[in-house]
Amino acid sequence: xxxxxxxxxxxxxxxxxxxxxxxxxxxxxxxxxxxxxxxxxxxxxxxxxxxxxxxxxxxxxxxxxxxxxxxxxxxxxxxxxxxxxxxxxxxxxxxxxxxxxxxxxxxxxxxxxxxxxxxxxxxxxxx
DNA sequence: ATTCTAACA
DNA sequence: TGTTAGCA
Numbered sequence: 001x002x003x004x005x006x007x008x009x010x011x012x013x014x015x016x017x018x019x020x021x022x023x024x025x026x027x028x029x030x031x032x033x034x035x036x037x038x039x040x041x042x043x044x045x046x047x048x049x050x051x052x053x054x055x056x057x058x059x060x061x062x063x064x065x066x067x068x069x070x071x072x073x074x075x076x077x078x079x080x081x082x083x084x085x086x087x088x089x090x091x092x093x094x095x096x097x098x099x100x101x102x103x104x105x106x107x108x109x110x111x112x113x114x115x116x117x118x119x120x121x122x123x124x125x126x127x
Numbered sequence: 128a129t130t131c132t133a134a135c136a
Numbered sequence: 137t138g139t140t141a142g143c144a
Contacts, residue, residue, distance in 0.1 A: 002129080002130075003130070014129095033128080035129085036130080051133065
């Protein structure tokens with residue numbers, strides 16, 4: 001598929017898709033026309049990239065672990081060299097701390113909202 | 128109509 | 137990242 005379809009199927013703009021390639025996150029084939037040709041696997045790859053990006057990982061970190069991304073359809077993440085394994089552990093720790101910060105922020109909001117139960121549904125907004 | 132590269136009121 | 141210009 002070409003960039004337009006991948007964009008449609010992932011909700012990511014072609015601009016971002018080209019940027020991911022520039023960052024080494026995606027390596028689509030090229031048609032004689034120069035048009036990028038993506039595979040179905042790239043749809044899942046893009047979703048994974050978005051998730052990792054949203055979690056705060058930089059493109060460099062994502063590019064390194066991309067070949068090990070647990071894509072739906074594959075058994076599991078394949079082999080990962082010890083060097084990167086340490087880096088991943090760091091990212092994981094960072095994300096854990098990030099989760100704690102988010103939990104703290106949510107607690108503040110809960111207090112302000114007078115929420116008794118954290119999983120309570122949002123009340124009707126007042127005037 | 129779609130994609131490509133390059134560049135920026 | 138959006139967006140635009142000028143091509144193919």
